[in-house]
Amino acid sequence: xxxxxxxxxxxxxxxxxxxxxxxxxxxxxxxxxxxxxxxxxxxxxxxxxxxxxxxxxxxxxxxxxxxxxxxxxxxxxxxxxxxxxxxxxxxxxxxxxxxxxxxxxxxxxxxxxxxxxxxxxxxxxxxxxxxxxxxxxxxxxxxxxxxxxxxxxxxxxxxxxxxxxxxxxxxxxxxxxxxxxxxxxxxxxxxxxxxxxxxxxxxxxxxxxxxxxxxxxxxxxxxxxxxxxxxxxxxxxxxxxxxxxxxxxxxxxxxxxxxxxxxxxxxxxxxxxxxxxxxxxxxxxxxxxxxxxxxxxxxxxxxxxxxxxxxxxxxxxxxxxxxxxxxxxxxxxxxxxxxxxxxxxxxxxxxxxxxxxxxxxxxxxxxxxxxxxxxxxxxxxxxxxxxxxxxxxxxxxxxxxxxxxxxxxxxxxxxxxxxxxxxxxxxxxxxxxxxxxxxxxxxxxxxxxxxxxxxxxxxxxxxxxxxxxxxxxxxxxxxxxxxxxxxx
Ligand code: HEM
Numbered sequence: 429x430x431x432x433x434x435x436x437x438x439x440x441x442x443x444x445x446x447x448x449x450x451x452x453x454x455x456x457x458x459x460x461x462x463x464x465x466x467x468x469x470x471x472x473x474x475x476x477x478x479x480x481x482x483x484x485x486x487x488x489x490x491x492x493x494x495x496x497x498x499x500x501x502x503x504x505x506x507x508x509x510x511x512x513x514x515x516x517x518x519x520x521x522x523x524x525x526x527x528x529x530x531x532x533x534x535x536x537x538x539x540x541x542x543x544x545x546x547x548x549x550x551x552x553x554x555x556x557x558x559x560x561x562x563x564x565x566x567x568x569x570x571x572x573x574x575x576x577x578x579x580x581x582x583x584x585x586x587x588x589x590x591x592x593x594x595x596x597x598x599x600x601x602x603x604x605x606x607x608x609x610x611x612x613x614x615x616x617x618x619x620x621x622x623x624x625x626x627x628x629x630x631x632x633x634x635x636x637x638x639x640x641x642x643x644x645x646x647x648x649x650x651x652x653x654x655x656x657x658x659x660x661x662x663x664x665x666x667x668x669x670x671x672x673x674x675x676x677x678x679x680x681x682x683x684x685x686x687x688x689x690x691x692x693x694x695x696x697x698x699x700x701x702x703x704x705x706x707x708x709x710x711x712x713x714x715x716x717x718x719x720x721x722x723x724x725x726x727x728x729x730x731x732x733x734x735x736x737x738x739x740x741x742x743x744x745x746x747x748x749x750x751x752x753x754x755x756x757x758x759x760x761x762x763x764x765x766x767x768x769x770x771x772x773x774x775x776x777x778x779x780x781x782x783x784x785x786x787x788x789x790x791x792x793x794x795x796x797x798x799x800x801x802x803x804x805x806x807x808x809x810x811x812x813x814x815x816x817x818x819x820x821x822x823x824x825x826x827x828x829x830x831x832x833x834x835x836x837x838x839x840x841x842x843x844x845x846x847x848x849x850x851x852x853x854x855x856x857x858x859x860x861x862x863x864x865x866x867x868x869x870x871x872x873x874x875x876x877x878x879x880x881x882x883x884x885x886x887x888x889x890x891x892x893x894x895x896x897x898x899x900x901x902x903x904x905x906x907x908x909x910x911x912x913x914x915x916x
């Protein structure tokens with residue numbers, strides 16, 4: 429066990445779960461285990477053991493990492509006092525699959541929760557906590573390779589099988605060559621930095637701690653909403669006093685909300701489509717398919733930002749996140765306004781001609797992404813030409829999309845609804861995110877506009893390449909709060 433960084437004493441890194449503050453890149457194999465509680469008391473005795481094994485923010489254990497999150501129903505069934513349940517934010521109480529939220533997130537048609545592999549109806553707001561497939565816990569296990577992961581999994585499974593927990597879904601997460609996602613683009617490059625934790629970057633990319641961890645000030649100089657408990661419900665005095673209401677204890681301190689979505693990717697159709705469309709609008713380019721696909725993403729396959737190298741990929745810039753749009757690319761001539769990258773973080777161009785205000789706004793809507801691909805790549809080295817020339821293998825693959833934020837509504841949901849899916853995003857008219865978006869209002873709004881001279885180029889009626897196959901909202905408490913849960 430090593431102490432990695434100098435942390436100001438006010439941030440309780442040894443209580444914050446490790447996955448929130450680092451991505452565990454050195455542990456490429458993962459399982460996300462969706463568990464249902466069948467015996468509350470047995471589960472609580474398991475929680476006592478497991479709380480001490482959870483990886484916290486200061487550790488980098490060699491034997492693997494372990495983190496744990498709870499659904500709304502999980503906390504209910506474990507007996508979290510009703511006052512705390514009721515003080516949780518609405519979106520967590522209602523769940524990801526609540527009817528109007530399905531429309532808001534674009535989970536319609538084939539992505540509708542009724543077709544999900546897991547997580548529905550338990551996330552629909554119906555009181556189904558007793559259903560045998562209800563997801564109460566998400567246990568995240570990370571290891572250095574697949575063999576080590578399976579060994580760890582067998583041990584941990586033996587412990588929860590005998591402690592009142594049933595496995596509802598076992599989801600894998602892995603890293604692909606070049607840290608790419610299945611379409612073949614390097615991922616996990618842009619991340620907001622958390623003030624006071626780890627390496628720091630530019631002021632515009634460093635967010636207040638409370639944007640991602642409860643119990644600390646956020647970008648509004650306020651403490652995020654947090655679930656509260658009366659002192660008489662904390663007989664062992666395990667929880668801290670709440671800064672929001674000093675007559676209450678703070679169950680949320682050092683915790684965060686985790687959004688988990690299994691997003692299936694249709695790799696063959698993606699590359700076939702950009703190949704056909706690329707030939708139409710970029711016949712002058714060396715590789716029209718890759719050129720168009722990179723415009724859609726906002727980075728080249730290597731990860732290099734097209735804002736910095738608009739004409740050719742440049743692997744030397746593959747981890748480059750040090751750029752803004754206002755000076756070099758205000759109108760999206762290099763990186764289109766509607767690209768995935770620019771929609772999900774417009775950086776300093778969110779408000780026209782107001783760099784400072786743009787950054788102030790976008791910093792209130794950032795998410796920390798910790799997802800990983802699942803399934804085998806369609807072609808081993810993710811080469812687009814091989815995909816185009818080859819056949820579809822009909823295997824399942826995609827992204828276990830995971831993000832952390834202290835307000836699901838203001839951060840993840842806003843990005844998904846108002847930025848990714850919005851046809852009128854920043855002056856566009858009938859577009860949506862060409863990579864992952866789909867306007868839930870429907871018809872003929874799935875276009876992609878590419879600013880260019882003498883006239884813009886357009887790709888029309890983009891099919892849906894990414895489908896939601898399951899998901900849930902979770903709360904990932906601080907480690908002391910898990911001990912509290914085990915004690916009530
Ligand atoms: C299968 C689905 C998805 C794929 C294939 C995908 C792919 C990518 C890629 C290749 C990048 C560029 C690498 C980087 O900058 O780190 C990226 C960035 C990003 N994505 Fe996604 N993504 C997916 C889903 C999502 C979803 C659902 C959201 C949020 C609602 C999201 C939000 C972001 C954000 C915030 C960035 C960084 C933007 C920036 O700060 O410049 N992505 N994504």
